[in-house]
Amino acid sequence: MLRNVARIARPLAVRSLAPAARVNLGAIATAARGYASAKPSTSEVSSILEQRILGANSEVDLQETGRVLSIGDGIARVYGLKNCQAEEMVEFSSGLKGMALNLEADNVGIVVFGNDRLIKEGDTVKRTGAIVDVPIGPGILGRVVDALGNPIDGKGPLETVGRSRVQVKAPGIL
Known part of the structure; x- marks a missing residue:
């Protein structure tokens, strides 16, 4: 040419x-x-490859994902989350969050935090690696919050003392 x-x-x-x-x-x-x-020499090719490899992003974001098998009554059955932990927070492709409760051999039962009509069969679900926790402390008294402790009363962010897991043993009466 x-x-x-x-x-x-x-x-x-x-x-x-x-x-x-x-x-x-x-x-x-x-x-x-x-x-x-012209043909590049072997040293030129190896130096170009070395630059490309060293310039590549070494941080790979590998996430375990699954697919929704069924959804109804606020419970999603998900296939593919093999290493999911009990009470672990998961995130659906619609942005909703849920908590893994029923861990079976072939699927995971997830309680959906929010309107399950936004989730459809076949949607992607990914693990977050975090156990579900909520804000605690005097700053939450009198406030209206959702299931995850996010304020929904329009009074601004919560002034919390700390965070606690959702499923904790209740303190003794005596």
Whole structure:
């Protein structure tokens, strides 16, 4: 292809350009032919590969995901979350969150925090690796919060003392 370009461009340039420009065009055509037939050396290839490998992002984000088998009454049955822990927070592709409760050999039962109509069969579910916890402390008294402790009363963020797991043994009466 470069030979064809040089063959066509050279006569046109010779007729229409000044003598100084004719010399430059000839040099360009010669360089183009040399570039087309040039092959990189082994050291050049290895240095390019080394730069590409070193420049690659070494942080790989591997997440365990599953698929919704069925959804109804606030419970989702999910296949594919083999290493999911009991009470672990999971996130659906719709953005809703849920808590893994029923761990079976072939699927996981997940309680959905929110409207389960936003979830459909086949949706993707990913593990978060975090056990479900909620804010605790005097700053939560008198506030209206959702199942995860997020304020829904319009009074701004919570002023909490700490966080506690959802499933904890209740303190003794005595």
